[in-house]
Amino acid sequence: MARILIYAPAATAAGGIRYLSEFLARIGPARPQDQFTACTPVKFVEGFRAAPSNVRFVPVEFSGLIGRAWWDLVGLGRLVRREACDLIVATGGFAMPHPPRPQILMNYNALYFSPIHEAELRRRGLWRQRIEMKLRRAWALRSMYGSTINIVPTRACGDLIAGRSRRPIPGIRAIYHGFDPDEFVRLARPLNLAQRARLQSRPEGWRLLLASHYNYFRNFETVLRALAVVRQAIKQPIQLVLTTILGIGLRDHGYDTTEAAKLIHTLRLEDAVIMLGPVAQDEIATLHSLCNAVISPAYIESFGYPMVEAMGCGRPVIAADTPVHREVCQDAAVYFSVFDADALAARIVRFAEDRKLADQLAARGRQRVRQFSWADHIRQLGECFDECLGRSNAMVTAA
Known part of the structure; x- marks a missing residue:
């Protein structure tokens, strides 16, 4: 049995909620041998119905970039140790830059890496948003560098992100979203x-x-x-x-x-x-x-x-x-x-x-x-899980 932490503390936008709901409803039954701890916003937990028996929620609340940075740098590490997790799966594009266990990062926001969007913010005179965008891009890249596998929803998205990085991004995998x-x-x-x-x-x-x-x-x-x-x-x-x-x-x-x-x-x-x-x-x-x-x-x-x-x-x-x-x-x-x-x-x-x-x-x-099938999406994610869990076991054995 593996203990897998699903790190999604900022799943509040419609697209993020939709994906996380579908993902959690399917990943539990697909891997009955594993235990999942889902770190999600309080409102998501309140609205989620009929969770699989092997999925448990840890609700979190924070506000702003500082609150999110604290969770990525401090809160997540504490949670990993407390839950004795074997694998971290971060769904929101940000995570630990130096995780104690193998980490899979889902990079589903291409906005931070778009030169066109940066130019649009400049045209509108939105300097604060430009600075925030650059900070988010830098933090997202640090999270990617510390991850074992980086999942993107399209190859084109992966190419865009790689083009804005000054060093190779480890383990980029393109896995299409599921849809029925x-x-x-x-x-x-x-x-x-x-x-x-x-x-x-x-x-x-x-x-x-x-x-x-x-x-x-x-x-x-x-x-x-x-x-x-x-x-x-x-x-x-x-x-x-x-x-x-x-x-x-x-x-x-x-x-x-x-x-x-x-x-x-x-x-x-x-x-x-x-x-x-x-x-x-x-x-x-x-x-x-x-x-x-x-x-x-x-x-x-x-x-x-x-x-x-x-x-x-x-x-x-x-x-x-x-x-x-x-x-x-x-x-x-x-x-x-x-x-x-x-x-x-x-x-x-x-x-x-x-x-x-x-x-x-x-x-x-x-x-x-x-x-675009959920079966293929979950199967490919499972292959990434198994690859990282093999490394996690090796880390524990070495320790």
Whole structure:
């Protein structure tokens, strides 16, 4: 029996919660011979139901970079010794730089390593965020150097991280996220009444879904500029559906939406943009069924889960032309140069006017999405666990 510590003290964002929930629900039954201790936020523990019998929770709370640094440097080491752990599995991109046991680090945040995002923060005059980004990148790299295996969700993400490091990063492994398209669609609930009413309040039209909270790297502004061009190019109504709310002075997850909100007013897009606000995860598949296509305009991603969800729902994808998007979607999407609104507009017009093309891409997406399975994800992680546990046993024997 191995004692494995799952270190996820900052799993509070929607993507992190979704992944950790699926991971913990599956890893316990897949390795019944092992005992797992999951170090997670208090709110995650309160919301997690039906934990496997071999998964036990240690809830934690902290605030800010200093609190997180204390846990990485001090709290984690104490927990490893107290629990007599054989292996550390850190899911949040940060961990111990000098762990007492083999450490697997999951590096799922490419944002800290993006030169484009750094330039965007400079353009917006966000100097504090730039400094924080550099500090996080430095700490993430130190955590990687101390890890036995570094897991990334795509090869392209691994290449980006390696390109920002001055020394080799040990044991980089690309393991795709898991996804079950049948379950995703089967378990979908109806869209809540208020959001459905908001959709139905607009005239029937061709709907493009951007399923994301607002963030500078999501590139909303390019999509809005493209939408203005599209409205001049075709007669049928075009609607952009957002799962956020944009407004002057309004922040979403700490990001100021003012620039995007002003752009909607300047381009007179008020009647073409439908802001639903956050949509529950188990209602996302239903929302896909009410839209014609999905756009993923981000200039940086580590994986791009919304594209996988779109393919699983049989929706064609328009994506920014980045290495990660190309790796994930392959020929199941059409691509546009990241900040080229005219090129994006041309792709949207083509989709709206060519049903055959949209159907072809949807069919390719249904095939492509089958490559992302939870069974493969858990199996590959298990192989990494076994490799590191062999080293852990050797360390104990040597001691």
